Amino acid sequence: MSSYYFDPQDLAEFAGEKMKKINLHTSAQMFCDVYCLLPGQMQKDHAHEGNDKVYCVLSGRPTVRIGEEYRELGVNEVAVAPSGVIHGVRNETEENATLLVIMAPPPG
């Protein structure tokens, strides 16, 4: 695929030491990553003022925290973390999980 089109399943990579992020696109407006989580891996809960994040599950059943809620989500389900709301993702299953993640604007 060219630089405008991506197959996240083809690009996904996993690493034993921690959750892997594959960047598809970065600009002044946003980043778009694929998060790849082996069983037991996570992104620690955090919040950022002024940035929104969208998660869309591509494979597996990751648990996404937004605010005080934790939901195990299936393929094609979506979670939105608005500016300032604590969020994180963890893979509490025995299978790999991938998510498309868009954050706008990008940090920094």
Place this chain on the structure above:
Amino acid sequence: MSSYYFDPQDLAEFAGEKMKKINLHTSAQMFCDVYCLLPGQMQKDHAHEGNDKVYCVLSGRPTVRIGEEYRELGVNEVAVAPSGVIHGVRNETEENATLLVIMAPPPG
């Protein structure tokens, strides 16, 4: 699901007159919609300076134009239209299509 979690397949709605957009989230940072296209429906090609758009196919096989390229994409495939690059989507198949669409920042 609460206001942070969404099942786009559950929310999808189709209308005979034109492609339907279901809004999941709007803020100063972005909008996140589900585009729902019956066979033959489309969003006309357009461009916007200063806004990026990400498409992720949730069902069907829509054709996404970015710049001078047209690609029929399958479920979980992603297309990115950077600021200023012409883009659009059409459903040239006989089955319905849905896409998650994030634009940052939102127009206007």
